[in-house]
Amino acid sequence: MTRSGDRAALNGWQVIGRIEDIPPGRTRSTRLLGQDIIARRDPGGTVSVTEADNGNRSLPVQERYGHVWTSLGTPERDLLDMPEFAEEGRRLITCGGITVRTSPLRIVENFLDLAHFPYVHTDILGAEPQTGVEDYKVEVRQPEDEIWATECRFFQPQAAKSASGGQISDYMYRVTSPFVTILYKTCPIRDGMWDLIGLFVQPMDEEICDVHSFVLVFDEANSDEAMLHFQQMIFLQDRSILENQLPARLPLNPRDECAITADRTSLVYRRWLRDKGLSFGAIP
Amino acid sequence: MRPNVNSGFESDQWYAVGGSAALAAGRLMPATVLESELVVWRDSGGTVHAWHNRCIHRGLRMTLGFVDGDTLACRYHGWRYGAGGKCKVIPAHPGMIPPDDFQIPAYAVCEHAGLIWASIGAAGDSVDFDGPGEHLRFCRDLVVRRAPERVSALAKRAIFRPYGDGEDDLIYEHREIAPSVIRIDARSGGDTATIMLAIQPITADRTGVHVLAGGETTDERLHYAAWARRLRWFMENPDAANSSWNPLSIDHS
Numbered sequence A: 001m002t003r004s005g006d007r008a009a010l011n012g013w014q015v016i017g018r019i020e021d022i023p024p025g026r027t028r029s030t031r032l033l034g035q036d037i038i039a040r041r042d043p044g045g046t047v048s049v050t051e052a053d054n055g056n057r058s059l060p061v062q063e064r065y066g067h068v069w070t071s072l073g074t075p076e077r078d079l080l081d082m083p084e085f086a087e088e089g090r091r092l093i094t095c096g097g098i099t100v101r102t103s104p105l106r107i108v109e110n111f112l113d114l115a116h117f118p119y120v121h122t123d124i125l126g127a128e129p130q131t132g133v134e135d136y137k138v139e140v141r142q143p144e145d146e147i148w149a150t151e152c153r154f155f156q157p158q159a160a161k162s163a164s165g166g167q168i169s170d171y172m173y174r175v176t177s178p179f180v181t182i183l184y185k186t187c188p189i190r191d192g193m194w195d196l197i198g199l200f201v202q203p204m205d206e207e208i209c210d211v212h213s214f215v216l217v218f219d220e221a222n223s224d225e226a227m228l229h230f231q232q233m234i235f236l237q238d239r240s241i242l243e244n245q246l247p248a249r250l251p252l253n254p255r256d257e258c259a260i261t262a263d264r265t266s267l268v269y270r271r272w273l274r275d276k277g278l279s280f281g282a283i284p
Numbered sequence B: 001m002r003p004n005v006n007s008g009f010e011s012d013q014w015y016a017v018g019g020s021a022a023l024a025a026g027r028l029m030p031a032t033v034l035e036s037e038l039v040v041w042r043d044s045g046g047t048v049h050a051w052h053n054r055c056i057h058r059g060l061r062m063t064l065g066f067v068d069g070d071t072l073a074c075r076y077h078g079w080r081y082g083a084g085g086k087c088k089v090i091p092a093h094p095g096m097i098p099p100d101d102f103q104i105p106a107y108a109v110c111e112h113a114g115l116i117w118a119s120i121g122a123a124g125d126s127v128d129f130d131g132p133g134e135h136l137r138f139c140r141d142l143v144v145r146r147a148p149e150r151v152s153a154l155a156k157r158a159i160f161r162p163y164g165d166g167e168d169d170l171i172y173e174h175r176e177i178a179p180s181v182i183r184i185d186a187r188s189g190g191d192t193a194t195i196m197l198a199i200q201p202i203t204a205d206r207t208g209v210h211v212l213a214g215g216e217t218t219d220e221r222l223h224y225a226a227w228a229r230r231l232r233w234f235m236e237n238p239d240a241a242n243s244s245w246n247p248l249s250i251d252h253s
Ligand code: FES
Pocket: B055, B056, B057, B058, B059, B060, B074, B075, B076, B077, B078, B079
């Protein structure tokens, strides 16, 4: 497969690894939107990224939120804003890339979904018989052009590594680009604060991607390693589902799959992708 | 979708997909017929169902799901599907009655002669051939990495040594008693031993063979199970040197 011609995908900022995945003096070969690329960090610490078959053109690069970002096109917008990264007392855990054989859009859609908790993350993020999804709000916010789902509530037996016993968790979901999504979740130990969990999906080809995730939380009890393991366990449960959806590409026509009220975030996401003309990993 | 699999392997036919005894109540299994993926499952009342292996919600393979009484549950969001593939319960909206068109395509399925049969097209009411008799039992399922037409042709010259018999004076008769079902009788004197092979076209280069054979005792069952294993090997390696172990050996036919 060769490089995508999808303008909506090419002109966005995409993650290609964690900052520490590209140490000084080293290179990292990877793939983005059907194009092989090479990232190098010079001994002075500056990262440069080029296409593997064209070393002359330097791609835009920035390092933020623990990760390295680039673009094959001309980014029309800034990277998403997450002011929480500047807040005192939060801990950042980056989980590293996990390869998943499906469309990057299926990954994002799965992340936006409350109803799968009792079945895919049984006894951790949900359990029968508490399966009902209450109504929530979902909107596309302008001028940011971001999807926000708010007032999401769900009963969870063990909502986070720091949670003991079941609780009703409050969630907000945010989609800032076709391949970037953030979850805001009630912090179990600080009233009124949100913990963040985010996915930066690196679309390699239309049916394979690396999923880079992070956790940005208030947590004094658990080690980084324990939190990393918790996130990895949850994500591996999702992966076993994600690699078994047929077709792998996300159908954007609402008639291709049966949706219910609880799926409103996914319906808005699919319509938003269609409006952008995004086709990478999609069935129009 | 079905490029090379045809010449006799039509979608409007019944194909064996596994042994009845191998699918207990409350269990499911995957099966592929002419490139179509199926989920085959037995409800708690004992009835077998064969459906398209895809949830209508987000496309998850139903073979990842689980049987819940007389319904099959999807592993992703727990939607329950009952007879005919109709969606019965959507756990995210416990009070909701799913619309009529929330339905997984269901295929015709039946049980006959110790095997489960499914049709992805419009086959007749049920599998139509005389059962092989009480003395035959489900022996084993084989998956052969060869085209269905080729496997079918090889099956029509397969021979075997009846359990407890010498090799001498055996007369073989091969008959296609239904499309894709081959019956092999081995006669010696007044005795007849029978093996039945039901061919399942999986893909253009993969074929299932479901073997029914005699099996009164453990020794007899082991005898035919070993034969079936050799059959698979020689079907995949038909150019291997002739040996007296080869169930497809021309010398014996
Ligand atoms: S994909 Fe089967 S219930 Fe959602």
